[in-house]
Amino acid sequence: MLTKERQAHILKVLRRDHRVVAKVVSQELGLSEDTIRRDLRELASEGLLQRVHGGALPASPAMTDFAGRAQVSPQGKISIAGAAAGLIRSGQVVFLDGGTTAVQLARNLPPGLEATVVTHSPSVAVELVEHRGVEVELIGGRLFKHSVVAVGAVAMEAIARVRADIYFMGVTGIHPQLGLTTGNAEEAAIKRALSQQAAETVVLASREKLGAASPFQIARLEEVDSMVVEAGLPEELIDPYRRLGVTVIVA
Template sequence: MLTSERKTHILKALHRDGRIVAKAVSQELGLSEDTIRRDLRELAGQGLLQRVHGGALPASPAVADLAARQSLSPEGKTTLGRAAAKMVKPGQVIFLDGGTTAIQVARHLDPNLKATFVTHSPNVAVALADHTGIEVELIGGRLFRHSMVAVGAIAAEAIARIRADLYFLGVTGVHAEIGLTTGDSEEAAIKRALSRQAAETVVLASREKLGAVSQFLIQPLADIDVLVVEGSLPMEVIDPFQQAGTTIAFA
C-alpha cells in the first residue's frame, strides 16, 4: 500500500470512529506499528490529526489564525453568541474570552444592559464599546497575535484581583475524555486563571470543536459548569459529553 493510500485510510477511519489506535491499524493493514506511527507524525505535522498515546484524535480546525476562524461555523457562532448573551444578568461582572464566538456574544447583548465586562481581547473590548450601559475593563499584557488576546504575567496578575460572576470560556477543542484544549500554552494558562476567578464557567462550542483536540490542556470537563452547543446537532455528537456528566445547554 502506498503512503498516500495509508494516510487516506487513516483519515477516513479517524473521521468514522473519532479516534485511531496505531496497533489496530497496523494489524488491519499488515504493517508495522512504526510505519503507522510515522504516518501519524506526518499527518499531525500537517494539522490533520492530534497524536495521543497509542494513536490519534481529530485535530481542531479552530487553531487557525483569527482571520481564518471567522469563516468557521459563522451561523453556529452567531447562535451561540445570542444564547450566551441571554445568560447575562444586570449588575453582573462577566469575564468574556477572546475569539470569534466572544465577539458574537458582545454583538447580541441587550442594548439596555448594565453590567461590567472584563476581557483580555482588544477586539472584544471594541465590540463591547458600542454598549453605553456596559463598563469595559481591558486586561493588558503581551499581545498574542494569533488570537488577539493578552497573555503573560501582567495579565495573570490583573485577573487575580478580580472576582467575576460568569466566565464565557473560548476553546479550540472539547473532548469528552481529554477535556478542554487550545493551541498555545500561555493562552491556556490565562484561560485557567480566568476560570479560577469566576463563580461559573460556561464553554461556548461550535460544531467543529466538539470531539476535537488541540495541543494544550486548559482543564477537564468536570471543572466547567455548562457546555453550550448548537441545538441542531445530532445526538451522537452530544452523547459522549452527556455520558461524561457534563451539563449541556442547547442554543
C-alpha cells in the same frame, strides 16, 4: 503499501470513526505500529490530525488564525452567542474570552444590560464601545497575535485581582477524555486563570470543536459548569458531555 496510501487510509478511518487507534490500523494493514506512528507524526505535522496516546483524534479547524476562524461555522457561532448572552444578568461581573464566538457574544448583549465585562481581548472591547450600560475593563499584557488576546505575567496578575460571576470560555477542542484544549500553552494558562477566578464557567462550543483536540489542555470537563452548543446536533455527539455532569445548553 505506499506511504500516501497508508496515510489516506488513516484519514479515512479518522473521518469514519472520529479517532484512530494505531494498533488496530497496524493489524488491519499488516504493518508494524512504528510505521503507523510515523505516518501519524507526518499527518500531525501537516495539521491533519492531533496525535494522542495510542493513536490520533481530529485536529480542530479552530486552530487557524483569528481571520480564518471567523469563516468557520459563522451561523452556529451567532446562535451560540445569542443563547450565551441570555445567561448574563444585570449587575454581574463577566469574564469574556477572546475569539470569534466571544466577539459575537459581545455583539449580542441586550441593549438594556448593565454589567461589567472584563476581557483580555481588544476585539471584544472594541465591540462594546457603543454599549451604554456595559463597563469594560481591558486586561493588558503581551499581545498574542494569533488569537488577538493579551497573555503573559501582566495579564495573569490583573486576572488574579478580579472575582467574576461568570466566565465565557472559548476553546479549540472539546473531548470527553481529553477535556478542553487550545493551541498555545500561554493562552491555556490564561483561560485556566479566568476560570479559577469565576463563580461559573460556560464553554462556547461550536460544532467543529466537539470531539476534536489541540495540543494544550485548559481543564477537564468536570471543572466547568456548562457548555452552549448550536441546535440540530446529533444526540450521540452531546451525550458524552452530559454523562460527565456538564449542563448542555442548546441554542
